[in-house]
Amino acid sequence: MAARERVLQAAERLFTERGYAAVTLRDIAEALGIRQASLYYHAPGGKEELFVQVTERGLERHRAGLETAISQAGDDLREQLRAAARWLLSQPAMNFARMLRSDMPAIRESEANRLRLIAYQSLIAPLEAAFRPALLDEPGRSSKAGSLAGAFLSIIEGVNNLPESYSREPKEALADFLIDTWIDGLRPRP
Amino acid sequence: MAARERVLQAAERLFTERGYAAVTLRDIAEALGIRQASLYYHAPGGKEELFVQVTERGLERHRAGLETAISQAGDDLREQLRAAARWLLSQPAMNFARMLRSDMPAIRESEANRLRLIAYQSLIAPLEAAFRPALLDEPGRSSKAGSLAGAFLSIIEGVNNLPESYSREPKEALADFLIDTWIDGLRPRP
DNA sequence: GTCTATACACTGATAGAC
DNA sequence: GTCTATCAGTGTATAGAC
Numbered sequence: 001m002a003a004r005e006r007v008l009q010a011a012e013r014l015f016t017e018r019g020y021a022a023v024t025l026r027d028i029a030e031a032l033g034i035r036q037a038s039l040y041y042h043a044p045g046g047k048e049e050l051f052v053q054v055t056e057r058g059l060e061r062h063r064a065g066l067e068t069a070i071s072q073a074g075d076d077l078r079e080q081l082r083a084a085a086r087w088l089l090s091q092p093a094m095n096f097a098r099m100l101r102s103d104m105p106a107i108r109e110s111e112a113n114r115l116r117l118i119a120y121q122s123l124i125a126p127l128e129a130a131f132r133p134a135l136l137d138e139p140g141r142s143s144k145a146g147s148l149a150g151a152f153l154s155i156i157e158g159v160n161n162l163p164e165s166y167s168r169e170p171k172e173a174l175a176d177f178l179i180d181t182w183i184d185g186l187r188p189r190p
Numbered sequence: 191m192a193a194r195e196r197v198l199q200a201a202e203r204l205f206t207e208r209g210y211a212a213v214t215l216r217d218i219a220e221a222l223g224i225r226q227a228s229l230y231y232h233a234p235g236g237k238e239e240l241f242v243q244v245t246e247r248g249l250e251r252h253r254a255g256l257e258t259a260i261s262q263a264g265d266d267l268r269e270q271l272r273a274a275a276r277w278l279l280s281q282p283a284m285n286f287a288r289m290l291r292s293d294m295p296a297i298r299e300s301e302a303n304r305l306r307l308i309a310y311q312s313l314i315a316p317l318e319a320a321f322r323p324a325l326l327d328e329p330g331r332s333s334k335a336g337s338l339a340g341a342f343l344s345i346i347e348g349v350n351n352l353p354e355s356y357s358r359e360p361k362e363a364l365a366d367f368l369i370d371t372w373i374d375g376l377r378p379r380p
Numbered sequence: 381g382t383c384t385a386t387a388c389a390c391t392g393a394t395a396g397a398c
Numbered sequence: 399g400t401c402t403a404t405c406a407g408t409g410t411a412t413a414g415a416c
Binding site for chain 2: 018019077102143154155161182184
């Protein structure tokens with residue numbers, strides 16, 4: 001089963017880097033040093049099956065990683081967000097927005113809907129649960145927690161997308177700075 | 191010149207929706223009710239020229255829109271960000287991250303570098319200038335203003351990417367909420 | 381598990397008529 | 399400005415040998 005694992009890893013790397021449409025089966029095969037037709041041994045369903053499997057795996061890994069990071073960070077929201085950011089930055093950026101807008105419409109609708117649900121449960125839900133206690137006094141806090149979770153994800157994904165050359169500082173420091181300004185506020189406190 | 195304008199608009203809509211790789215010249219032609227070969231009258235350079243032209247146009251439009259919105263909003267950062275958000279939400283989401291990571295690598299490097307520069311000047315620079323005064327006391331405030339600008343863009347683009355069905359509230363209200371929590375801070379003030 | 385060979389649709393692009 | 403016709407190249411996918 002080591003061969004199958006290699007295939008999935010190569011496919012995941014390319015799909016997350018360039019997106020569904022921009023990756024060909026020949027690209028994946030070439031990265032593995034095998035022929036394109038050989039991929040059908042591991043994924044009889046072809047390109048779409050490969051993409052769905054790899055995406056589902058990646059999302060599940062994110063769910064586990066985020067839940068562990070948050071639960072081990074204690075009760076403080078700032079520490080929870082830092083831990084979540086560190087997890088996200090340790091992984092190749094999933095480009096959630098591209099996934100939803102460009103990749104999903106290119107595959108069968110039933111599979112797209114399944115993946116959309118898993119994406120919510122894996123990326124949004126764990127963060128939403130972390131934000132909710134901070135909004136105790138707010139009305140409609142549940143939907144607001146979801147919005148904050150989405151915004152947090154957008155920010156960290158943006159940081160993760162930056163080229164290595166962008167800053168001499170590590171990405172983690174940038175993420176921490178953004179988390180701090182978000183929790184403490186940009187406006188100087190009186 | 192009306193025909194050329196129609197071509198560019200159709201191409202822009204499709205490219206921003208699906209990305210470079212997922213759009214074919216036949217898709218664009220079909221949207222216009224003409225044949226694929228006819229596109230070469232308007233863009234002799236083919237698909238790449240079409241993409242570069244519409245992307246450049248779109249970025250320039252964003253620069254003008256953002257600069258106008260921010261300068262007309264007065265001196266208050268909150269109002270400036272709200273105005274910038276309203277402008278961004280009035281336009282189809284450019285999916286900046288996908289553009290950089292998936293689309294740019296697919297075209298000639300010289301063109302990609304040109305577009306990257308224009309993207310910075312059009313999207314980041316105007317917001318960076320708005321953030322800078324709010325960081326007067328910070329060390330290294332210039333680079334931090336750039337990071338805040340990038341984070342702001344990620345957030346608003348995330349909001350703009352949401353499906354219409356996501357919330358009964360308009361996207362503008364969600365953006366305002368996120369701007370408020372960002373400026374005032376999530377932690378309740380003492 | 382991986383290969384070769386091949387089918388077949390689609391893609392970007394060019395030439396030339398109207 | 400748009401068309402038809404056509405091409406070479408590339409894309410996914412299948413069949414069957416090793």
